Amino acid sequence: MSDSGAPMGADTSERDEFRAYCREWLAGNHPGRPPVPLPLSQLLLDDRRAVEWLQGWQKSAYDAGLVGCDYPVAYGGGGRTDCQVIANEEMHAAKTPYLVNIVGMGMAGPTILFHGNEDVKRELLPPLLSAEHIWCQGFSEPGAGSDLANQQTFARRDGDHWIINGHKVWTSLAHFADWMILLCRTDKGDKYGGLSYFVVPIKAALGNGVTVRPLIKMTGETGFNEVLFDDLVVSDRYRLGAVGEGWKVAMTTLTHERGAAALVNPAAGGMPLEEEGGVRTSSVASLIELARSEPRGVGTAADDATIRDELIQLRIREEAQRQSARRGRVPALTDHPARLPLQAKLVGSELTQDIGALSYQIEGMRSTLHVTDERAPAGGLYPLAYMNSFGGTIAAGTSEIQRNILGERVLGLPKSK
Amino acid sequence: MSDSGAPMGADTSERDEFRAYCREWLAGNHPGRPPVPLPLSQLLLDDRRAVEWLQGWQKSAYDAGLVGCDYPVAYGGGGRTDCQVIANEEMHAAKTPYLVNIVGMGMAGPTILFHGNEDVKRELLPPLLSAEHIWCQGFSEPGAGSDLANQQTFARRDGDHWIINGHKVWTSLAHFADWMILLCRTDKGDKYGGLSYFVVPIKAALGNGVTVRPLIKMTGETGFNEVLFDDLVVSDRYRLGAVGEGWKVAMTTLTHERGAAALVNPAAGGMPLEEEGGVRTSSVASLIELARSEPRGVGTAADDATIRDELIQLRIREEAQRQSARRGRVPALTDHPARLPLQAKLVGSELTQDIGALSYQIEGMRSTLHVTDERAPAGGLYPLAYMNSFGGTIAAGTSEIQRNILGERVLGLPKSK
């Protein structure tokens, strides 16, 4: 199903030309299969070979003009308008892999563009778009989960530098990242007004004020990291926005992360992910395949009427999610511009979780088997995916926080705090 | 299934004797069928013939010593201990009708016993237990629903009398009631500390300071009332507790209403209710009967595997409710004494609502038919019962308030206000 949607009345001739160009270029430049299976999301990347292969792909797509289309030319962009969405559709249709620098393009890039000074934009945006620099995000702290403003990591001013000390957690990609967007406290007396926002060259500072350690998930896997700052020295030129305006700058970051803002993130690709072992645990079609193969009673799980009903309920939610993404780009069919974009993460992460939950009902006793047991159905990936699905309903704003945001921003209900 | 459960170590010989006595008396004194079908709950009584017949039954049960067993003899009680629960079980087993004075025995009686002065106890408790006086409750106001303390009905002191003005809503039985328990504001400057608690002879004051008007429910039925006070004069002797302590007194009332307190309410009977037309819309067995008779596809609704699964889920919840009521009287099997009693209203009202909701799926297009359409399945009572079920999840503390209470009292979570 096509996913485009031009704002009504936009100049479509230029966009049609660009679409044709993308289609043609992609026809001859698909990167083929990855050297190792890719995880469901870039945020789960844990294998350097995959990261480097993906960097290569993003570089060539960037050089071809399919990445950063809507950024100004002066900052390494394509200088186009409303064209990234077209490149995204064509990459999706051409089944190319997702783009590795998701935090860079989804969070750091727009924030730098809107809040960085001219030098910083010229320095950081081109290698960000080309994926030469991988970016990660330093917002979460042990004491600042849902309550993002409760940052304790402290930046002390020292002339035209800042001395940073603190502890960040759940920083995806930190072990591969060159740069981090970092929210710090610069005034302990003012919760929201005491924050400032920096971009930090963490790779350059590894062992010199920065330590990156893996966190172990409930599954036993690593992938996320904690990052410790011990007297890290950062130049004041890498501050985005005024001192004390970190919260406002962070809102720019989060609005883009939630897809409810101006710049379209090109990170999504269209390559069917095989994960380890050819199973796509986040798709209902795969779950139906599983049900067809799992014995239950005299038949298979796919013959159980109540399991069938739940499979179809999931399939309907999956289709609804796709159609809502499409409708979200048709202004005439959305009363409130942020209503659908703000739903995407909540609806998607809970669907993935419910797919995982149903897999136990389909596998029965075999759901007890671990990925290392060769008799585990679908390689044991479903119970593993179910546990990992809580990363989706907890990270980047828990489902509870997402519902607050929707109730407050879209329905106009008062804040629940 | 038996519903008794003596507190461990209580003197059982007296209780066994009393049980035998009850059983014998009931064997010879069942009142037979009511002159008109009885509604599911006393609170829904709307037919004077039914009320008078039920008053007659409660009087004879009271005279026989089965009602008010645990109240002191001086106030018309039986002077026993832990015996009301036995009388209740035997009345339940003997399938006698429920007792009409539910507000009197469940709310007013204990409150008068714990907070009334000696004269008031001697005057009001005997006719309350005998149902000579029907009682109703005046807590709800248009502006005081869940927020009970937000009472606006005002009582102004005038010598040894009080002048009462205000507006109460959702007062069940008010059109039959002789007395009302009434929560009033006596100080506008103090929300919780500005309340006082009275007992008011409303029938005597009808047309003389008291007006009772029926409220119309979403079903079009009446049954609840609103009560207006216009300079009603009440003697100070009918004040329960000190001026300004009305909230504390009201808590006594509500704890007993929620079954989480000392005195056992004898109001529940065991007579299978036929309602209008022989259907018991609150029982899963009746819903299963309905499913067997309603065509669906090539068979009946009872042949649809997903409907069967939901019917069984409801049947399990129904049994769980019964068994939790039983377990609630076995201290060794309950970690927190209020944990199960405080669940009863919430669980019961939501089960009734879900039974009603499933009936639409069973009846299909026929669920559109009104009780006045002779082709409506089960006389159209299921859609009617579903709509009325919201009375159960809203009145006497909404389901949301019930969950607050459970979270705060049992799980020790902080108040959500």
Added chain:
Amino acid sequence: MSQQPENFGFGEDEAMLRDAARKFFEDHYTPDKLHALVASESGLDRPNVAAWNRDHWEQLVELGWPAVCVPEDAGGVGMPLVAAVALAEEVGRAGFSSPLLATFQATCVLNACGTEAARQALRDIAGGTSTSVAITDRRGELGDGNTDVTCARGVLHGEAAFVQEARKADRFVVRARHADGCGLYLVEAGAPGLTIRPDAIVDLTRDQATLTFEGVEAVEAVPPGQGDAAIAQALPAMLCIASADMVGAGEWLLQTTAEYARTRTQFDRPLGFFQAIKHPLVNCMLDIDAAKSLTYNAACAVDHEPERSLAFARMAKAAASDMAAATASRAVQFHGGIGFTWECHVHLFFKRQMHGQVLLGDARHHRALLADGIIGERRGEAA
């Protein structure tokens, strides 16, 4: 890749039509006026009347609404189905009592007939002849052959149940069994031998009846043997119209309850402060948006991707039916005591939603058929 236009075929003309409809209802059909029109009398024994305002129908005809999906060569506007879906959404949002949606359903069926008689009936609809369909049997089933009406030599006998807006319609499209299979027949509301026996229904914003035919002369819309096929072809569009009505009513319930939650205070805070209200309301919004997206996708598929339109339409109706029941329930619960009263407008939409969820097959029915298509037929029994 799909044949569907990116914007569901919902262009500027459709948006203008929808906005005009919303304005019309805001001007002429506020909840106060609706309540005065259909709920002036309460009580279980209230007279069974089909309360509606014929002047409104005349105005709609003037505005060309009934003609929206009538082909241009039949004197209609010939807009895509999404136009009628947008109107149905506004009808639901207003709880509008009229034969418009029934006429849309009839239009869907007549568009599938392809005969001159059907074309003439479509012309009449464009001219203002309100029309409803009588294609379900006594059990309310509308699968192939589900009719209790028979036809012999152009004369109908028998009974058609659960006919929507029967007391508002000028004409009926009737499925009848003939020796050579089911055909579709046109019957005037006043035809001799036709009795319209009103059902007493809970929903105050519609009417419903059983039609009994005792030797009724009828005009053949499609010949015997082709009636079921025409209805099957029309079904996806019919499901879209029914779903859109629930989407609109759901949005009214959501916005009305949100407004109440913003203004009603308890414990010195607006209700909406409490997540016990806020989060379930958000869930209602999620359900509404899912149903709406699925409905427009299915409607667009009817015009651009017919081979997938039935599956998409079943998805839409299944999602909309469950959403209808959920939005109705939460709206009453969160309005508290006042929501439980007759005077509050909520029950009007509550009852409309409970009616809509079972119309043309409930959620479970459509999911079971989707399962057969997507998962495959069941083999044996599982437990």
Added chain:
Amino acid sequence: MSQQPENFGFGEDEAMLRDAARKFFEDHYTPDKLHALVASESGLDRPNVAAWNRDHWEQLVELGWPAVCVPEDAGGVGMPLVAAVALAEEVGRAGFSSPLLATFQATCVLNACGTEAARQALRDIAGGTSTSVAITDRRGELGDGNTDVTCARGVLHGEAAFVQEARKADRFVVRARHADGCGLYLVEAGAPGLTIRPDAIVDLTRDQATLTFEGVEAVEAVPPGQGDAAIAQALPAMLCIASADMVGAGEWLLQTTAEYARTRTQFDRPLGFFQAIKHPLVNCMLDIDAAKSLTYNAACAVDHEPERSLAFARMAKAAASDMAAATASRAVQFHGGIGFTWECHVHLFFKRQMHGQVLLGDARHHRALLADGIIGERRGEAA
């Protein structure tokens, strides 16, 4: 009226036993110790070990727990099933890794055998011989005849899957198909020809294995043709034990999450202030209490109302299985980031609950069989 005692037969002796068990686990088996015992190593490639403390088992034998439901004439304590259920609840609350519950399951089966060999096996259990059951086939089904083991002349061949605590048990009760029907056989863990092939499982607090029999000499516990009947008779009690374990683990998850919600602050308030946390936690409590009440009722029925015990036990297992999944999910979600880590204790109970919900048949399985009994067999297909 029922034959059941008002208090579920849960008297002072049962309460004392339960309280002693709770104290034992509080003293010897805190979550910290459990985590150190079973989760010291993380990583998907962690070695597949059956981590447990045999000393604890010896102490339990001293305390007489394995003998609780062994008849007195077999050297046991002969307490009602509710006593074992109460112990199973404490085992679940502690996430106790041991062969105790497996031994209870074996006791239920052996109590149904009524042979001298079975009585001797019960005597051994009372004496400390940990025993497990191998009665499910490769698909994990345990209905009549569901075995992939055959028996000829007292010698077993084949395979039994999903055997619980296989690496902790001294002995197995094996269902095997014989020319004259299924029988039950006793096999020592060290018997020649028996291979215990450990499963790699997600749950860190149990172990599970497939037993392969290649010419294993076995002692007959019940003769061919009577094995299925013995298992069927034991099933209600077995379901009660499995349900009680989930009730206890659910209570641990509830109390641990409530404690976290009382102490963890966000937005300058304890988490538990927010109804988005409070109300779902209350729903977990409601689910736990329903499952617990149903479990004690079913256990009491096993001793006092056997004709209803199977239906009651299926209700208990169905309710407990769904509760187990719900409490596991909410505990991780409400612990937020920390709950998603290996170091947090929550995942130990999360995994135990997900294992328990499918043990001896999941909720859907038991509800389908309850439907056949309560509603009646299905006729034809409905849609």
